[in-house]
Amino acid sequence: xxxxxxxxxxxxxxxxxxxxxxxxGCAVSVGGEPNTRTCPVCLGMPGALPVLNAEVVRLAVRAxxxxxxxxQTTSVFARKNYFYPDLPKGYQITQADLPICLDGQLxxxxxxxxxxxxxxxxxxxxxxxxxxxxxxxxxxxxGTPLVEIVxxxxxxxxxxxxxxxxxxxxxxxxxxxxxxNMEEGSLRCDxxxxxxxxxxxxxxxxxxxxxxxxxxxxxxxxxxxVERQVGLITDGDRVRQETRLWNVDLARTESMRSKEExxxxxxxxxxxxxxxxxxxxxxxxxxxxxxxxxxxxxxxxERDLGLDLRTATWLTDEPxxxxxxxxxxxxxxxxxxxxxxxxxxxxxxQLQRVERTWPELVDAMPVLLRICGKWRGGQLSNxxxxxxxxxxxxxxxxxxxxALTGAESQxxxxxxxxxxxxxxxxxxxxxFPGEVAKYRAGQKQLTGFxxxxxxxxxxxxxDAKVITALLARKLxx
Numbered sequence: 001x002x003x004x005x006x007x008x009x010x011x012x013x014x015x016x017x018x019x020x021x022x023x024x025g026c027a028v029s030v031g032g033e034p035n036t037r038t039c040p041v042c043l044g045m046p047g048a049l050p051v052l053n054a055e056v057v058r059l060a061v062r063a064x065x066x067x068x069x070x071x072q073t074t075s076v077f078a079r080k081n082y083f084y085p086d087l088p089k090g091y092q093i094t095q096a097d098l099p100i101c102l103d104g105q106l107x108x109x110x111x112x113x114x115x116x117x118x119x120x121x122x123x124x125x126x127x128x129x130x131x132x133x134x135x136x137x138x139x140x141x142x143g144t145p146l147v148e149i150v151x152x153x154x155x156x157x158x159x160x161x162x163x164x165x166x167x168x169x170x171x172x173x174x175x176x177x178x179x180x181n182m183e184e185g186s187l188r189c190d191x192x193x194x195x196x197x198x199x200x201x202x203x204x205x206x207x208x209x210x211x212x213x214x215x216x217x218x219x220x221x222x223x224x225x226v227e228r229q230v231g232l233i234t235d236g237d238r239v240r241q242e243t244r245l246w247n248v249d250l251a252r253t254e255s256m257r258s259k260e261e262x263x264x265x266x267x268x269x270x271x272x273x274x275x276x277x278x279x280x281x282x283x284x285x286x287x288x289x290x291x292x293x294x295x296x297x298x299x300x301x302e303r304d305l306g307l308d309l310r311t312a313t314w315l316t317d318e319p320x321x322x323x324x325x326x327x328x329x330x331x332x333x334x335x336x337x338x339x340x341x342x343x344x345x346x347x348x349x350q351l352q353r354v355e356r357t358w359p360e361l362v363d364a365m366p367v368l369l370r371i372c373g374k375w376r377g378g379q380l381s382n383x384x385x386x387x388x389x390x391x392x393x394x395x396x397x398x399x400x401x402x403a404l405t406g407a408e409s410q411x412x413x414x415x416x417x418x419x420x421x422x423x424x425x426x427x428x429x430x431x432f433p434g435e436v437a438k439y440r441a442g443q444k445q446l447t448g449f450x451x452x453x454x455x456x457x458x459x460x461x462x463d464a465k466v467i468t469a470l471l472a473r474k475l476x477x
Contacts, residue, residue, distance in 0.1 A: 004195045004233070006226045007203055008161050009153035012168060013146050014178040015124070015186035016059045022123050022145035023050030023093065030184050034129075034138035042123075042143030044089030049272050052077075056121060056145040057100070057276065059177045061286050063147050064101030064119050066171040066293055071283055075100040077121070077273040081266045086126030086137050094122035094148075096267040100276070106151075106171075107295050108163045109313060115152040122146050147177070153192065153203065158222040162215050165189055166317060170294035174319040182213045191222055194239070195229045204229070205239040209253055211246045221246040225253050297322060305329075305336040314344050321358050328365040335373060342372045346385070350393040356400060364401040371408060383460020428453045429474060439475055447471060 021028055024041035040048035064071050078096040099120035106114045124146050126139040149168065155161045169187060172178040180187050189212050194204035209225055212218045229239045244253040292300075294316040301312040315322045325343065329336040347368060351358065361368070371388065374380045380388065392404035428450055429436055439446045447468060454467045 003197060004226075004230050005156055005198050006158075006222070007153045007194045007196060008155035008157075008222060009192045010149075010151045010155070010161060010164060011190045011192065011208075012149045012151075012165065013124075013188045013190075014063070014149065014172050016056055016145040016147060017176060017179060018053060018055045018059065018145055020053060021143035022053050022056050022121070023143055026143065028144050030186075032140055034136070034140060037140040038142065042088075043139060044142075050093065050270075052273065052276070053145060057278070058286065059145075059175075060100050060119065060121050060147050061278070061283065062175045062290070063149070063172060063177045064104065065287055065290055066175045066177075067101075067104035067106060067116050067119070067149070067168070069101035069104035069116060069119060071278065072098065072100055072102060073278045073280065073283070074098065075120075075276045077270045077276070078267045079270050080122075082264070084125060084128075085135065086128050086139065086142070088126065088139060088142060092123060092125065093270055093273070095120035098275075106164055106167045108160065108167060109309065110163070112154075112160070114154045114160075114164050117150045117152050119147050119149050122148055153194075158219045158226070161191060161222055162219050165215060165218060167294065170316055170319065174291060174294055182215075185213065188213065189218055191218065191225075193222055193225045193229070195226055195233070205241050207239065207241065207253075208243045209246055210243060210256065217246055217248060220251060221253060224251065228253065294319065294322075301340075305333055305340075307337055307340055311337075311340045311344055315340060318358055320362065324362045324365045328369045332369075335369070335376070338376055339369055339372050342375075343368070346389060350389050353390075354393045355396065356393060360400050363399065364404055367401045367404045367408070371404065374408075378465065381455070381460050381464065383455065387460070426474070429471075436475065447475075450475075 015028075016022075018028055020026060021042055024039050026037050026039050026042055029037070041050055061071055063069075075095055076098040077093055079091040080094045080096070081091045083090060099118045101119035102117075104116035104119070106116065108114060124141050124144040126137055126142040129136045129138055151164065155164055169178075169180045172187070173180040178187055182188070191209045191212065192206050193209060194206045196202060196204045207225060207229070209221050212221050225244070232239055240258075242258050243256045245256045246252075247254050298309075298312045298316045301307040301315065302309065307315075315325055321343075325336075325340065329339055347361070350356075351361075371380070371385070375382075375385045388404070388407045391410070392400065392407040395403035395406070397403075432450070432453070435446050435449060439450075450471050451464055451467050455464060
């Protein structure tokens with residue numbers, strides 16, 4: 001393995017967030033009764049003519065601007081001819097020689113720049129549903145608007161490929177281009193993978209991997225494929241150009257079909273769709289409408305709020321999460337960093353435990369900020385905080401903000417009065433005379449033991465700092 005390097009390029013399909021399909025007025029949505037969201041256009045009926053959805057163009061332009069592409073004022077739709085049971089026309093309307101966006105780039109966290117070759121518009125196919133009685137076709141998805149984002153083969157590891165995909169997803173979600181939901185297929189990734197001897201400038205034989213619907217699948221599939229190709233070469237065999245599927249259950253790639261070349265698709269301009277011309281003034285307006293992008297937001301978090309890279313990246317991975325965070329800490333920069341860590345650790349742990357999602361937390365952010373402030377200020381002990389969050393998140397009968405507020409009111413106040421805590425400390429020192437003697441003989445680490453005993457007796461509702469100070473006064477004599 002150490003004698004070879006991977007060469008990886010990603011092709012990412014992003015479903016655009018429109019209400020209707022790219023060339024007709026049928027609704028775009030996930031699920032639904034099969035073949036109920038169709039019309040003569042997306043069914044490919046003879047004589048039906050496509051009409052381009054203007055919102056599709058706007059979203060594609062935003063995707064291009066967000067990735068630093070040059071937006072082409074003239075682009076052309078083409079027919080890509082191939083047969084699949086769920087492609088009713090026998091061809092896909094896409095863009096070939098003249099796409100809408102060219103020559104972009106993504107900045108990865110490690111400072112590497114990965115180039116984007118092109119972004120083009122196209123329609124999705126339908127869906128084949130395989131079952132025990134045969135294969136059925138659902139054409140509800142046919143005609144759903146997509147952009148395909150084609151990267152250059154600039155990536156050299158599975159981790160770089162995941163970083164590229166994360167960065168791209170963050171931009172698309174921030175711009176409202178795509179919802180980024182990989183599990184539902186609205187963001188799909190194919191990886192072109194080859195290997196070559198380290199130091200060689202010649203690319204190896206490329207294999208395309210499909211069927212990856214998570215960051216983990218992308219990483220695992222690329223790592224497996226790299227190892228498979230290196231094994232073939234070192235055994236004296238050769239890598240065959242083909243399309244392979246990622247089998248999640250068996251954790252391996254499997255051959256699907258031989259890889260087609262561009263000539264096999266017989267591209268030609270679609271005669272039913274005229275060239276798309278964009279007004280430069282309209283493009284300027286789109287450019288001025290861009291929000292803060294994830295890379296800039298991450299840099300601001302590190303520079304202005306003192307967040308480390310890991311925490312800043314975690315926030316910006318989900319733009320709605322970062323939006324809610326920004327709104328919550330506005331005007332309170334001193335609390336921003338601890339609140340971000342609080343969200344990433346304490347709150348994230350609760351989300352993994354119960355059936356709640358990050359969108360539900362948006363309304364609860366002010367309550368969480370108040371709870372974090374109390375905890376940081378010593379008004380809640382660690383035990384009280386853990387109990388409060390567990391109670392609030394577990395109550396699925398009401399909105400999270402309401403549940404947390406109720407749990408907060410029941411938590412009470414932390415005990416921090418010397419007069420209330422001193423009898424407890426005295427009783428514990430009397431209960432463990434042997435440990436007291438060891439402490440005074442030099443085993444100062446027993447402070448933690450005494451604090452733990454006190455907190456246990458007080459059910460965690462005490463200020464550990466006050467207890468520690470009391471212990472020091474009584475033991476260090």
